Amino acid sequence: MSFDIKKLVRPNIEKLKPYSSAKDEFSGEAKILLDANENSLGSPLTTWYNRYPDPMQMKIKDKLSFIKKVPATQIFIGNGSDECIDLLYRSFCEPGKDNVIICPPTYGMYEVSANINNVEIRTAPLLPDFQLNMAHIEQLVDAQTKIIWICSPNNPTGNSLHVLDIEMVLNNFNGLVVVDEAYINFSQQKSFIQSLVDYPNLVVLQTLSKAWGLAGLRIGICFANEPVIEYLNKVKPPYNINIASQQLAIKALEEVGQVNDMIQHLVEMREALAEVLLSMPGILQVYPSDTxxxxxxxxxxxxxxxxxxxxxxxxxxxxxxxxxxxxLRITIGTESENTHLVDAIAQWLGITPDNA
Ligand SMILES: Cc1ncc(COP(=O)(O)O)c(C=O)c1O
Known part of the structure; x- marks a missing residue:
């Protein structure tokens, strides 16, 4: 494999002189800040938010670096993973010229973002066992293929993709391989983030929206080697993560133990719900889930x-x-929400929940 990031990046992004914000030019402690045209009087609502946020979100990155054992320089924070997906297109895919490969059924934003950015989509549908169709992917790749999107565990099928297949793609494809691990905390499978040292073309997406329970804050995380991260930093809006989200994310990242307990609880409820549903006549299949x-x-x-x-x-x-x-794709709810769901399905099937 001969991976060359300079051949991958869009020429206009390579040449781009990024916006330099007041916060980029001065980030130390000062007594008087008169550099960013903020309102120095504050807001009638609160005085907490009158300043622009840290454009590089260093405190979040330091916490993530500690938890994930990845250098902060290999971390990019997006306004949800959805922003990371869009920025990957905008940095690496030339509209009307380049193409990407997706493996449906999978997360819809890879396709929507491609369409927004006028980037050709090539599809290699998953096999009937919901694993990658390696021969088809190989057939679709050409010199203009910039990204292969791999979602593992996959949405909406719920399964993890074979590690050996993902490694095969990483070893043989000269473009970026994005492994979207939005649901990785619910899976037994190991994250790919520790493989960044082995693969310059690897990009891993994670998020605080799922296991961390913070979908409303919009914190998506992109792990990649420095050259990829540097291009994303060039292209992103200057203040893409607001102060409230940054503060709450920093606090949340101190609660790893509680989050792990919650993940375990959700996994137990997932298994219990799967068992109940499977026992109901009329339910044809409950697919194994790592999500x-x-x-x-x-x-x-x-x-x-x-x-x-x-x-x-x-x-x-x-x-x-x-x-x-x-x-149907059913999110695991609280205990009582799951009970309501089971009762309603039983009613629809014309059985009583007791014999469900
Ligand atoms: C596979 C996958 N990736 C990314 C996302 C979006 O995550 P975020 O909330 O960080 O934008 C989702 C949301 O459902 C998802 O299923």
Whole structure:
């Protein structure tokens, strides 16, 4: 493999002189800050937020570096992983010229972001066992292929992809291989972040939205080698993570123990819910899950979806997604939410929850 980041990056991004904010030019302690046209009087609401946030989010990166054992220089923070996905397109894919490979059914934003950025999408659908179709991926790659998107554990199928397949792609593809690990904390599988030393083309996405329970803060994390991170830093909006989110994320990252307990609880509830659903006549399949959701095949999934709505329960109808026909994707709720869900499904099936 001959990986050359200079051949990968968009020429205009290589040449780009990034915006230099007041905070970039001075980041020390000062008595009087008159450099950024902020409102020095504060706000009638609170005096906490009148200053711009740290553009590089160093305190979050230091905490993550400690937890994840990855140097802070190999970490980029996005406004959700969704921003990282968009910035990867904007940094590395020339609109109307380059292409990327996605492996559906998978997370929808790889495709939407490609369309927004006018980047060609080539699809290598997963095999019936929801694993990568390696031969198909190989067939699709050409000189203009910049990114292969791999989601593991995958949304919406819930399974982890074979490590050896991912390594095969990393070893043989000269572009970026993005491994989206949004759900990795719910899986037994090892994260790829410790493999950054082996693969200059590896990008790993994680997020505080799932296991950390902070979807509302919009904190996505991109791990990659420094050259990739430097381009993302060049392209990102100057203050992409607001002060409130930064402060809360820093606090949350001190609670690793509590988060691990919560992950274990969610995994236990996932297994319990899978067992109950599987025992119900009319539930055709509950796919194995390494995530905080279950993909469930049921006769007339859309009808069940509509029925659940009438009961005030919203799940995700995936029945129009290829390979997920008649499937609902159900997020693991609280104990009582899961009970309500089971009761409602039993009602729809015409059985009593007791014999469910
Ligand atoms: C696989 C995957 N990646 C990324 C995201 C988005 O994460 P974030 O909330 O960090 O933007 C999701 C959200 O559902 C997801 O399923």
């Amino acid at each position: 905080n959701f279950l993909l469930v095949k049921v006769q007339n999934a859309t009808q069940l979806y509509q029925y659940l709505l009438t009961q005030g329960i919203v799940v995700r109808d995936r029945s129009n997604v290829e390979f997920c026909e008649d499937c």
